[in-house]
Amino acid sequence: MAKSVGEKExxxxxxxxxxxxxxxxxxxxxxxxxxxxxGMSRVTVTQRLNVLLGAGLVEETLRTLPSGGRPTRxxxxxxxxxxxxxxxxxxxxxxxxxxxxxxDILAQSTIAFSIAEGPAATxxxxxxxxxxxxAQVRASHGFHVGVSLSMPTxxxxxxxxxxxxxxxxxxxxxxxxxxxxxxxxxxxYVENDVNLMTIYExxxxxxxxxxxxxxxxxxxxxxxxxxxxxxxxGAQGAAGDIGHIQFNSPDAPLCRCGKLGCVEARAGxxxxxxxxxxxxLQAETARDVVAxxxxxxxxxxxxxxxxxxxxxxVASDVVSILNPSLIVVGGMLARGGDFLLSGxxxxxxQRCLPLATGDLQIMLADPKTDSALIGAAHLVLxxxxxxxxxxxxxxxxxxxxxx
Amino acid sequence: MAKSVGEKExxxxxxxxxxxxxxxxxxxxxxxxxxxxxGMSRVTVTQRLNVLLGAGLVEETLRTLPSGGRPTRxxxxxxxxxxxxxxxxxxxxxxxxxxxxxxDILAQSTIAFSIAEGPAATxxxxxxxxxxxxAQVRASHGFHVGVSLSMPTxxxxxxxxxxxxxxxxxxxxxxxxxxxxxxxxxxxYVENDVNLMTIYExxxxxxxxxxxxxxxxxxxxxxxxxxxxxxxxGAQGAAGDIGHIQFNSPDAPLCRCGKLGCVEARAGxxxxxxxxxxxxLQAETARDVVAxxxxxxxxxxxxxxxxxxxxxxVASDVVSILNPSLIVVGGMLARGGDFLLSGxxxxxxQRCLPLATGDLQIMLADPKTDSALIGAAHLVLxxxxxxxxxxxxxxxxxxxxxx
DNA sequence: GATTTAATGTATATTTATTTACATAACTAC
DNA sequence: GTAGTTATGTAAATAAATATACATTAAATC
Numbered sequence: 001m002a003k004s005v006g007e008k009e010x011x012x013x014x015x016x017x018x019x020x021x022x023x024x025x026x027x028x029x030x031x032x033x034x035x036x037x038x039g040m041s042r043v044t045v046t047q048r049l050n051v052l053l054g055a056g057l058v059e060e061t062l063r064t065l066p067s068g069g070r071p072t073r074x075x076x077x078x079x080x081x082x083x084x085x086x087x088x089x090x091x092x093x094x095x096x097x098x099x100x101x102x103x104d105i106l107a108q109s110t111i112a113f114s115i116a117e118g119p120a121a122t123x124x125x126x127x128x129x130x131x132x133x134x135a136q137v138r139a140s141h142g143f144h145v146g147v148s149l150s151m152p153t154x155x156x157x158x159x160x161x162x163x164x165x166x167x168x169x170x171x172x173x174x175x176x177x178x179x180x181x182x183x184x185x186x187x188x189y190v191e192n193d194v195n196l197m198t199i200y201e202x203x204x205x206x207x208x209x210x211x212x213x214x215x216x217x218x219x220x221x222x223x224x225x226x227x228x229x230x231x232x233x234g235a236q237g238a239a240g241d242i243g244h245i246q247f248n249s250p251d252a253p254l255c256r257c258g259k260l261g262c263v264e265a266r267a268g269x270x271x272x273x274x275x276x277x278x279x280x281l282q283a284e285t286a287r288d289v290v291a292x293x294x295x296x297x298x299x300x301x302x303x304x305x306x307x308x309x310x311x312x313x314v315a316s317d318v319v320s321i322l323n324p325s326l327i328v329v330g331g332m333l334a335r336g337g338d339f340l341l342s343g344x345x346x347x348x349x350q351r352c353l354p355l356a357t358g359d360l361q362i363m364l365a366d367p368k369t370d371s372a373l374i375g376a377a378h379l380v381l382x383x384x385x386x387x388x389x390x391x392x393x394x395x396x397x398x399x400x401x402x403x
Numbered sequence: 404m405a406k407s408v409g410e411k412e413x414x415x416x417x418x419x420x421x422x423x424x425x426x427x428x429x430x431x432x433x434x435x436x437x438x439x440x441x442g443m444s445r446v447t448v449t450q451r452l453n454v455l456l457g458a459g460l461v462e463e464t465l466r467t468l469p470s471g472g473r474p475t476r477x478x479x480x481x482x483x484x485x486x487x488x489x490x491x492x493x494x495x496x497x498x499x500x501x502x503x504x505x506x507d508i509l510a511q512s513t514i515a516f517s518i519a520e521g522p523a524a525t526x527x528x529x530x531x532x533x534x535x536x537x538a539q540v541r542a543s544h545g546f547h548v549g550v551s552l553s554m555p556t557x558x559x560x561x562x563x564x565x566x567x568x569x570x571x572x573x574x575x576x577x578x579x580x581x582x583x584x585x586x587x588x589x590x591x592y593v594e595n596d597v598n599l600m601t602i603y604e605x606x607x608x609x610x611x612x613x614x615x616x617x618x619x620x621x622x623x624x625x626x627x628x629x630x631x632x633x634x635x636x637g638a639q640g641a642a643g644d645i646g647h648i649q650f651n652s653p654d655a656p657l658c659r660c661g662k663l664g665c666v667e668a669r670a671g672x673x674x675x676x677x678x679x680x681x682x683x684l685q686a687e688t689a690r691d692v693v694a695x696x697x698x699x700x701x702x703x704x705x706x707x708x709x710x711x712x713x714x715x716x717v718a719s720d721v722v723s724i725l726n727p728s729l730i731v732v733g734g735m736l737a738r739g740g741d742f743l744l745s746g747x748x749x750x751x752x753q754r755c756l757p758l759a760t761g762d763l764q765i766m767l768a769d770p771k772t773d774s775a776l777i778g779a780a781h782l783v784l785x786x787x788x789x790x791x792x793x794x795x796x797x798x799x800x801x802x803x804x805x806x
Numbered sequence: 807g808a809t810t811t812a813a814t815g816t817a818t819a820t821t822t823a824t825t826t827a828c829a830t831a832a833c834t835a836c
Numbered sequence: 837g838t839a840g841t842t843a844t845g846t847a848a849a850t851a852a853a854t855a856t857a858c859a860t861t862a863a864a865t866c
Contacts, residue, residue: 015822031844041824046845069842070832154758163758211638225724227630234726235614238759245723246754248651257756317720320648321628323637351649353660355557355566356641418852434814444854449815472812473862 016048017390023058023075024385026207030065030072049075057081057397077101077385082143082397085130085184086376088150088193089113091219094126095373098133100141103377105370107136115167119174127183143400145384145393147180148189148376155192156237162190163236186396189379194240195231196375198224201328201365202231203378211324214365215242217311217340218331219269219286225322242314243268263314267307269333275303286332293336304336308343315344315362316351323356330365338364419451420793426461426478427788429610433468433475452478460484460800480504480788485546485800488533488587489779491553491596492516494622497529498776501536503544506780508773510539518570522577530586546803548787548796550583551592551779558595559640565593566639589799592782597643598634599778601627604731604768605634606781614727617768618645620714620743621689621734622672628725645717646671666717670710672736678706689735696739707739711746718747718765719754726759733768741767 018038022028028037034045052058059078064071079102088095090113097108111129113122130147138144153166160177162168177188198214206212214224221243225232233239243264244257252261253271265271269286276283276292279299283289292300315327327348333340345362352360365371384393421441425431431440437448455461462481467474482505491498493516500511514532516525533550541547556569563580565571580591601617609615617627624646628635636642646667647660655664656674668674672689679686679695682702686692695703718730730751736743748765755763768774787796 032842042844043825043846044823047823064833066833067842068834069840070844071834072843165757223724227635228633230631232630232725234759235728235762236726236758238726238756239724241723241726241756241759244756245720259754314720317648317717318724320644321626321642321721321724322635323639323642323644325638351662353641353644353647354568355639356637356644359638435812445814446816446855447853450853467863469863470812471864472810473814474864475813 016052017394018387019045019048020052020057020394021385021387021390023052024077024381024390029074029076031075032072034075055397055401077381079104080141082145083137083141084146084148084377084380085133085144086148086150086373086380087126087130088196088370088373088376089122090152090193094122094129095370096126096129096133097370097373098130098137098141099374099377101145101381103374103381105373106141107133109133115169115171118170119168119176120179123176123179127180143397144184144186146187146189146380147184148191148380149176149180150193150196150372150376151190152193154236154238154241155190155195157189157191157195157233158237160188160190163238187380187384189376189383191376191379192222192224192237193372194222195224195233196372196379197330197365198226198240198375199231199378199382200368200371200375201330202226203382204371204374205366206326206328209326211322212326212328213240213315213318213322213324214328214330215311215315215344216331217267217269217307217329217333221264221268221311221314221331223318226324227322242318245314245317247310247313263310267310272300272303272307272333276300290332290336293339301339304333304339305343307333308340309347310343311340312344312347313351316348319348319352319356319360325359325361327360327362328365329362330367330371334364335367419455420797421790422448422451423455423460423797424788424790424793426455427480427784427793432477432479434478435475437478458800458804480784482507483544485548486540486544487549487551487780487783488536488547489551489553489776489783490529490533491599491773491776491779492525493555493596497525497532498773499529499532499536500773500776501533501540501544502777502780504548504784506777506784508776509544510536512536518572521573522579523582526579526582530583546800547587547589549590549592549783550587551594551783552579552583553596553599553775553779554593555596557639557641557644558593558598560592560594560598560636561640563591563593566641590783590787592779592786594779594782595625595627595640596775597625598627598636599775599782600733600768601629601643601778602634602781602785603771603774603778604733605629606785607774607777608769609729609731612729614725615729615731616643616718616721616725616727617731617733618714618718618747619734620670620672620710620732620736624667624671624714624717624734626721629727630725645721648717648720650713650716666713670713675703675706675710675736679703693735693739696742704742707736707742708746710736711743712750713746714743715747715750716754719751722751722755722759722763728762728764730763730765731768732765733770733774737767738770 019034022034022037028034035042056078058075061074061076063074079100082101084099086097086099092113094111094113098106100106109129153168154163156163161173162171164172166172176190180188194216201214210229212226216222223240223242225240244262246261253265254260255262255265269289272289273283293304341364349357422437425437425440431437438445459481461478464477464479466477482503485504487502489500489502495516497514497516501509503509512532556571557566559566564576565574567575569575579593583591597619604617613632615629619625626643626645628643647665649664656668657663658665658668672692675692676686696707744767752760
């Protein structure tokens with residue numbers, strides 16, 4: 001049976017999957033690098049690359065690399081080839097955005113969030129808001145590549161559900177992916193906010209670091225792990241839960257989780273606020289704590305530094321266990337200047353063996369407020385362009401353009 | 404230029420790399436599975452597989468899988484296709500072996516080891532011993548696939564060197580791989596013994612577990628991490644170093660490393676022996692401790708159980724950080740019955756959140772004494788048959804058979 | 807033992823990728 | 837500007853992989 005020209009073209013798009021994956025992952029950003037990385041002949045690479053360039057998925061950037069002769073043209077995914085819908089569910093608000101593949105924010109909005117509403121009603125409101133964003137970007141960025149949700153609670157990524165017992169009553173085990181999947185013809189992702197911030201720091205600021213830790217010190221304390229260049233989630237998606245590691249001491253404070261002496265009950269934003277209130281200072285949230293530090297209140301500074309030491313104690317355990325080359329500290333408390341960081345550094349360098357701390361960097365995160373949102377976008381990009389799934393992506397892309 | 408038949412045959416062997424890698428890694432053990440996993444056509448798979456069968460690298464095992472129709476023949480790497488030289492350097496002895504690709508021990512020997520001798524002299528003695536083993540197996544197992552060394556100290560796997568400061572004075576930073584590489588035309592591997600025991604437990608007993616921890620409780624305390632199905636080494640190869648995590652307490656004992664209150668100084672074999680000696684019992688090594696436990700000495704049982712609790716304390720940190728689905732406990736102290744294990748279980752279940760412990764198994768290791776040795780063999784096999792390196796292996800194999 | 811079922815082998819035509827060889831392009835250094 | 841250098845494109849011949857269709861094999865089931 002003779003195939004039509006149209007079918008042939010689509011078939012070639014599907015063939016270009018390996019090339020696309022290499023470009024998207026950053027493993028190869030030039031024709032020469034593609035040649036080496038793919039192992040294919042130059043003719044084949046050229047041909048397939050041309051298909052991708054023609055389809056508008058890949059572009060030659062303005063950047064070139066000096067080479068001694070004709071400079072190498074740098075290739076990259078074309079940002080405007082598609083868009084994603086992402087939402088960051090916070091404690092009180094939901095921040096939503098439509099983003100291109102750069103990933104850059106194309107349109108965004110914020111709505112209120114209340115736990116009391118329950119998952120179905122909340123997802124319905126998110127969908128309504130997404131509809132508005134969709135209308136703004138669909139014309140210019142035709143292809144919908146995915147939906148990604150950031151949750152302020154542990155998530156089993158594989159199953160796409162909140163795993164509990166969680167602070168989000170009613171969300172435990174609710175099948176978010178299926179609910180959203182009924183409305184969108186694109187892959188759906190749900191992930192914990194700390195893991196997404198970790199992905200953001202890794203992909204955006206330290207793409208060449210293979211083993212790193214991100215610590216979020218806010219109201220609670222959590223962390224994310226990059227192991228071998230990839231986010232590490234553990235068996236149930238609960239990896240990085242350092243907030244409820246306990247330290248013994250005579251004055252071990254009671255934690256929200258019901259145990260005594262957890263890191264969070266000693267160094268979390270709520271714990272510091274509790275201690276400040278005891279000293280007669282007005283503080284309820286992590287933000288209040290930072291405000292008092294910025295006002296140079298000595299009690300607040302002392303407590304923030306002590307929180308750093310507590311976090312440093314658990315960070316030193318993490319360093320001994322994982323031997324990362326970088327620790328990035330973010331979250332609201334990290335905005336209180338270097339007091340937190342110096343406390344962490346002090347304990348890590350004191351307690352870890354020189355072998356592990358020799359090349360270890362400890363630094364503050366990007367103070368960007370939407371790092372979870374951008375991390376959620378990176379999560380989508382990493383997945384749809386991964387070696388195992390590009391083909392599926394290209395089939396959807398080709399199907400869309402066949403219509 | 405017309406190629407000779409011989410050259411053509413070698414070229415086909417080289418092409419079969421993908422197939423070989425899939426079979427060796429256990430990802431596909433039948434023709435049907437190879438079809439699905441490789442994405443190639445049945446004709447191509449058949450053809451390449453026949454090349455591997457003909458070369459004697461792969462064999463049809465006697466095992467079949469029922470299928471409803473004609474049963475599926477199970478394929479596997481042919482054990483006798485080659486051999487490896489492995490050595491496990493212990494505190495006082497070196498255990499050496501020649502192994503086939505099963506991996507089974509074909510021939511073995513043991514020689515004394517003294518730190519005082521230094522690396523060059525020791526490696527020379529290992530080489531001499533290897534020469535003897537080589538003579539025994541070369542005739543029947545012609546192809547030498549690799550050399551692998553187990554070291555009782557931290558190792559930077561990538562660089563193939565002991566990293567210190569280590570108990571092996573003089574070995575720090577000695578280039579073991581280069582030294583051995585001068586004598587063998589095969590890849591050389593050097594790895595820490597705890598990581599190799601971890602690889603053994605994973606590949607041999609729990610190949611389908613993705614995230615697990617192996618804890619070695621012997622004279623010292625160490626651990627190995629399997630993350631996402633692969634050994635995790637960290638930035639300097641120092642990951643899993645739980646022996647020198649510190650706990651605060653008024654009576655924190657002095658550790659060999661110079662710090663106070665390390666896990667090892669509380670629960671290591673030497674620490675228990677120290678405490679037993681204080682109580683007037685004869686004990687110097689972990690073996691002595693276990694002997695006393697076997698003699699039902701209540702002091703020894705109490706201290707072993709308490710050591711389990713201490714190890715459990717650090718294990719609970721590891722569980723919170725990594726969320727594994729399995730913890731395997733090995734080393735000399737694990738032979739003292741369930742006293743150690745129950746102490747560990749007690750603390751882990753007490754201190755970790757239910758989410759992390761819900762599906763967590765904690766069990767004793769295989770009491771095999773040569774698990775590091777067999778792990779060292781698995782390390783070689785996993786590497787030479789890995790997707791990135793099979794080609795290299797097949798080229799060496801073809802070159803050998805061209806002669 | 808005949809029948810069913812799925813695994814496996816193989817020849818041929820077709821499609822696809824690679825090699826080879828030559829041509830062109832775009833920069834640096836002089 | 838010219839020479840040197842490397843990047844990149846392309847046509848034609850060659851080599852390799854695939855689809856297709858048919859044949860064979862070894863078990864389970866009746």
